[in-house]
Amino acid sequence: MIIDPLFYAAAIPAVTLYGLSKGGFQGIGILSMPLLSLVIAPVQAAAIMLPVLMVQDVVTVWSYRRTWHGPTLAHLVPGALAGILAGYLFASIVSDPAIRLIVGTIAVGFCLDRWFRPRSEVATTQPQSWLWGTVFGALSGYTSFVIHIGGPPFNVYAMPRGLSRDVFVGTSAIFFAGVNWVKVPPFLALGQMNLENLGTSAVLFPLAIASNAAGIWLVRRVAPAAFYRMIYALTFLVGSFLLMSGIRAYL
Numbered sequence: 001m002i003i004d005p006l007f008y009a010a011a012i013p014a015v016t017l018y019g020l021s022k023g024g025f026q027g028i029g030i031l032s033m034p035l036l037s038l039v040i041a042p043v044q045a046a047a048i049m050l051p052v053l054m055v056q057d058v059v060t061v062w063s064y065r066r067t068w069h070g071p072t073l074a075h076l077v078p079g080a081l082a083g084i085l086a087g088y089l090f091a092s093i094v095s096d097p098a099i100r101l102i103v104g105t106i107a108v109g110f111c112l113d114r115w116f117r118p119r120s121e122v123a124t125t126q127p128q129s130w131l132w133g134t135v136f137g138a139l140s141g142y143t144s145f146v147i148h149i150g151g152p153p154f155n156v157y158a159m160p161r162g163l164s165r166d167v168f169v170g171t172s173a174i175f176f177a178g179v180n181w182v183k184v185p186p187f188l189a190l191g192q193m194n195l196e197n198l199g200t201s202a203v204l205f206p207l208a209i210a211s212n213a214a215g216i217w218l219v220r221r222v223a224p225a226a227f228y229r230m231i232y233a234l235t236f237l238v239g240s241f242l243l244m245s246g247i248r249a250y251l
Contacts, residue, residue, distance in 0.1 A: 001199035002040070002048075010035045015052055015204050016211040022056040022176075023215015024169040024227075026151045027234030030241055033148050046148055047192030050183060051201035053148070056212040057177035063216050064170030069163055072171050075133025076140065076157060080150075080179055083141025088186040096147060097249035100242040103143055107152040107239025111232055114160075125162030132157060144179050145186065149242070155235045165224040168231075 002008075014032035021029030036045035136157035144150030154172060163171060187193050219227065 001196060001203060004039070007036075007039050007200075010039045011048075011200075011204060012207060014049070015207050018049070018053060019056055019208055019211025019213075020215040020218070021151070022053070022060050022173070022212050023217075024060075024165075024172075024219030025215055025234065026155060026172060026231060027238040029151075030149060030238045043190070043192060044197060047187055047190075047197045048200050048204075049148060050180060050187060050193075051198060052204050052208045054177070054180050055205050056208050057173065057180055059209055059212045060169070060173035060216065061177050064166060064173050066170075067164075067166040068170035068174050069161070069167050071128050072133075072158055072161055072163065073175055075128050075130060076137035076154065076175060077178065079134035079137025079139075080141035080144075080175070081182060082134075083138035083143075084145045084179065084182050084186070086138070087142045087145030088189070095249075097246045099143060099146060099246075100249075101246035103139060103149070103152055104239045104241070104243030104246055106139070106156060107235050108243055110156045111236040111239065114232065126160040128161065140175075141179055141182075144176070145183055149238070150176065150179060152235055152238050152242070155231060159228070159231065159235075165219070165222075165227045169219060 014029075014035045017032045018029040021027065021032075032049070033042070033045060036042075036049065040048075136153040139153035140150040140157075143153065151172075154175060158168060158171060184193070222230065
């Protein structure tokens with residue numbers, strides 16, 4: 001178990017932000033991995049956070065166990081599995097900045113398109129698409145494996161499908177719970193799921209559960225229309241962050 005106070009100075013806000021994000025405010029956890037990466041190696045940070053995220057997934061899935069959308073999951077999951085496999089096989093070949101640029105551009109472009117379209121077009125629910133479900137599922141699986149930021153691609157696909165607030169959160173919870181469980185064998189193969197990292201994760205579990213419960217409580221008190229406005233804003237901010245960090249890496 002890590003005992004360095006500097007680690008916990010970064011881990012406590014990181015876990016809290018992830019808890020609020022898992023509770024339904026997708027995107028607010030964008031700062032968690034950069035915070036942890038200031039005090040430990042990024043790969044170790046990802047390995048420590050994975051069990052924490054899995055515990056938070058259990059809380060959110062249980063809370064929204066009756067509100068989720070099967071067709072959206074069916075269209076996203078095959079691509080997500082392929083994306084996780086690609087992350088394991090090619091993470092050392094495809095640079096993080098390139099992925100950040102791609103995902104950031106898609107997220108920002110999506111939000112701008114939705115904001116500046118005629119309102120009548122935005123209000124139209126888009127049908128499910130195997131092509132786009134596979135593409136955005138793969139992007140979500142890949143970025144979730146590499147940098148624990150799979151939310152923007154998921155949001156880009158799921159938000160136009162006309163899901164209610166609770167169904168959107170429930171679908172997201174089940175999707176990322178499955179993604180995180182599938183990520184366990186690759187992390188074991190990478191040698192990062194060791195006793196030190198697992199012990200550190202366990203110390204963070206109480207905070208993870210408490211912050212997750214707080215996120216769920218807050219989401220259920222936000223009006224559905226306001227909730228979607230917040231998710232669009234968070235998606236835009238996360239996309240902008242990814243886009244700028246990707247650009248800076250090439251300057």
